[in-house]
Amino acid sequence: MIRVVLPYHLRNLAHVGSEVQLDVPGPVTISSVLDVLETRYPMLCGTIRDHGTKERRAFLRFFACEQDMSHDSADTPLPNEVVSGKEPFIVIGAIAGG
Secondary structure (H helix, E strand, O other): OEEEEOOHHHHHHHOOOOEEEEOOOOOOEHHHHHHHHHHHOHHHOOOOEOOOOOOEOOOEEEEEOOEEOOOOOOOOEOOHHHHOOOOOEEEEEOOOOO
């Protein structure tokens, strides 16, 4: 099971706690995790990735094992620690301001 940590606003939208567990078949990549997440919680479609391009939304970041994976390819395999459930895949809302 893949553990996914969501930011507060997405937790509220999906009506879940701080962490969800997903069964992700096949190779575990950024894209496959987000595909399963959006299938299980359809209200999240378009909030993490653009509907058409599937590109990451500008004010969200992805982390795994303390590594920023936000600019990695969506087909990048996640680390073994995430695949085994030892570490979570984290979606963080970026903070902007001036």
